[in-house]
Amino acid sequence: RQHRWRCAEVTFTCPEGELSVMLLLLLLLLLLFTANRPKHLLIYINPYGGKRQGKRIYEQKVAPLFAAAGVSTDVIVTEYANHARDHLRTEAELKKYDGVVCVGGDGMFSEIIHGLIWRTQIDGAVDPNCPDETLQTCSLRIGIIPAGSTDCICFATVGTNDPVTSALHIIVGDSQPMDVCSVHHNNAFLRYSVSLLGYGFYGDVLTDSERKRWMGPARYDLSGLKMFLTHHYYEGTVSYLPARGIIGTPRDAARCRSGCVVCQHNGKLLTERSENDGEWRTIRGKFLAINAASMSCACPRSPKGLSPAAHLADGTTDLILVRKCSRFDFLRHLLRHTSKDDQFDLTFVEVHRVRRFRFTPRHCQSDSDLELDLLGNASKRQIFSQICRDHPACGCAPAYSCWNCDGEILTHTAIDVRVHCQLIKLFARGIEEPAVFEDLANPCAI
Numbered sequence: 298r299q300h301r302w303r304c305a306e307v308t309f310t311c312p313e314g315e316l317s318v319m320l321l322l323l324l325l326l327l328l329l330f331t332a333n334r335p336k337h338l339l340i341y342i343n344p345y346g347g348k349r350q351g352k353r354i355y356e357q358k359v360a361p362l363f364a365a366a367g368v369s370t371d372v373i374v375t376e377y378a379n380h381a382r383d384h385l386r387t388e389a390e391l392k393k394y395d396g397v398v399c400v401g402g403d404g405m406f407s408e409i410i411h412g413l414i415w416r417t418q419i420d421g422a423v424d425p426n427c428p429d430e431t432l433q434t435c436s437l438r439i440g441i442i443p444a445g446s447t448d449c450i451c452f453a454t455v456g457t458n459d460p461v462t463s464a465l466h467i468i469v470g471d472s473q474p475m476d477v478c479s480v481h482h483n484n485a486f487l488r489y490s491v492s493l494l495g496y497g498f499y500g501d502v503l504t505d506s507e508r509k510r511w512m513g514p515a516r517y518d519l520s521g522l523k524m525f526l527t528h529h530y531y532e533g534t535v536s537y538l539p540a541r542g543i544i545g546t547p548r549d550a551a552r553c554r555s556g557c558v559v560c561q562h563n564g565k566l567l568t569e570r571s572e573n574d575g576e577w578r579t580i581r582g583k584f585l586a587i588n589a590a591s592m593s594c595a596c597p598r599s600p601k602g603l604s605p606a607a608h609l610a611d612g613t614t615d616l617i618l619v620r621k622c623s624r625f626d627f628l629r630h631l632l633r634h635t636s637k638d639d640q641f642d643l644t645f646v647e648v649h650r651v652r653r654f655r656f657t658p659r660h661c662q663s664d665s666d667l668e669l670d671l672l673g674n675a676s677k678r679q680i681f682s683q684i685c686r687d688h689p690a691c692g693c694a695p696a697y698s699c700w701n702c703d704g705e706i707l708t709h710t711a712i713d714v715r716v717h718c719q720l721i722k723l724f725a726r727g728i729e730e731p732a733v734f735e736d737l738a739n740p741c742a743i
């Protein structure tokens with residue numbers, strides 16, 4: 298609640314009429330020319346996100362504030378999935394606007410960035426399919442009015458999921474840069490991600506929860522419990538390029554906050570330096586979860602997030618590997634997402650701050666890793682024996698999971714992920730530290 302903003306009316310009185318007119322003019326000029334406030338916004342509302350309250354939230358809580366602040370709007374209520382993405386990619390007259398706002402959850406935000414980033418690359422003649430291209434930064438800022446199920450991007454950039462607070466951050470024209478990961482498979486673009494890329498546990502939770510969409514946000518709790526009990530593990534190889542020369546580690550006590558110096562320092566450093574500096578490292582093993590958190594991923598379910606010390610705009614992602622362990626140990630790890638204890642302080646968990654990583658599931662590994670028959674095909678016996686060994690009870694469980702990419706399912710399992718430092722900007726200012734009242738003895742001074 299401490300991050301909530303509210304409107305207040307303040308009445309100034311001035312004994313001289315002329316002076317009051319001058320002050321009024323000065324205020325108007327300041328608002329017009331010095332503040333970076335948006336004047337015209339393009340708004341997309343997902344009427345089916347979260348508890349299906351998007352339209353009501355916008356009309357009752359947000360539209361009156363925009364009207365009072367003199368912000369004009371063009372509003373589109375989406376009619377189908379990817380409506381907003383496709384409109385931004387091809388039709389929207391972006392020059393008319395100072396920003397784009399989505400009313401919905403992380404999936405709706407994902408649609409907006411896919412539309413905007415794609416459009417920016419095509420306009421700038423950059424090939425989005427090439428994983429090594431330097432992407433062009435998007436000039437339009439993005440606002441999020443939370444009306445989804447997790448709303449982790451709003452929570453991790455503002456500190457609360459409250460439509461009025463987000464509307465006020467948009468009105469005052471705040472700006473928060475943010476990293477974006479591009480995900481490719483064999484030189485073909487798959488998706489962008491800003492929060493969680495999760496294989497194994499979080500991929501399975503998402504797949505299961507999509508069948509329960511009718512339940513609303515509670516679907517994640519049920520699927521989370523089910524997948525915890527199922528306890529699948531997956532084999533594969535993770536290679537990564539550690540972020541070198543940067544300040545900050547995933548085990549820091551310090552957090553990314555408004556005006557973060559780590560983001561400023563690393564952002565400058567990484568844009569100046571070739572990202573191929575450094576040596577790739579490889580880890581092969583059996584994992585319950587492989588998570589890449591490009592930001593803390595804090596949300597009401599996990600107030601400090603999957604990687605509490607991750608940064609919004611430092612050009613890195615925190616790669617968290619949870620190796621195969623007992624149900625009891627995995628529960629200890631999961632419960633630490635919701636408590637103050639360090640979720641990385643466990644022997645089966647490791648975390649690396651990286652600029653790029655690749656994952657190959659075991660069944661996709663090169664032929665030399667598999668038994669080959671005379672025709673060069675991988676032996677069925679070997680693949681079958683893997684399934685049987687992993688799931689002796691039924692033998693029919695899947696040998697591979699899928700990726701949860703900011704709450705959307707990725708069908709490809711072998712992926713190449715690269716962080717693009719500060720590719721987009723949000724109408725936010727990062728989480729603010731609570732005010733410290735130093736002069737408690739003299740409240741008037743405060």
Ligand SMILES: Nc1ncnc2c1ncn2[C@@H]1O[C@H](COP(=O)(O)OP(=O)(O)OP(=O)(O)O)[C@@H](O)[C@H]1O
Binds near residue numbers: 342343344348404445
């Ligand atoms: N009009 C629509 N009809 C059906 N689906 C839509 C429509 N508009 C958007 N969508 C899709 O709905 C999905 C879910 O939306 P959204 O992210 O807003 O809510 P959520 O999934 O409940 O929340 P969260 O992503 O925070 O968990 C998104 O993948 C989006 O593409």
Ligand SMILES: CCCCCCCCCCCCC/C=C/[C@@H](O)[C@H](CO)NC(=O)CCCCC
Binds near residue numbers: 518599
């Ligand atoms: C026995 C069960 C213990 C459960 C432990 C709870 C741990 C909660 C961690 C929550 C982390 C959320 C990370 C954010 C991911 C979002 O990009 C994505 C889209 O909105 N949400 C989910 O995938 C939704 C993921 C929901 C997972 C439960």
Ligand SMILES: [Ca+2]
Binds near residue numbers: 608611612614
């Ligand atoms: Ca980051």
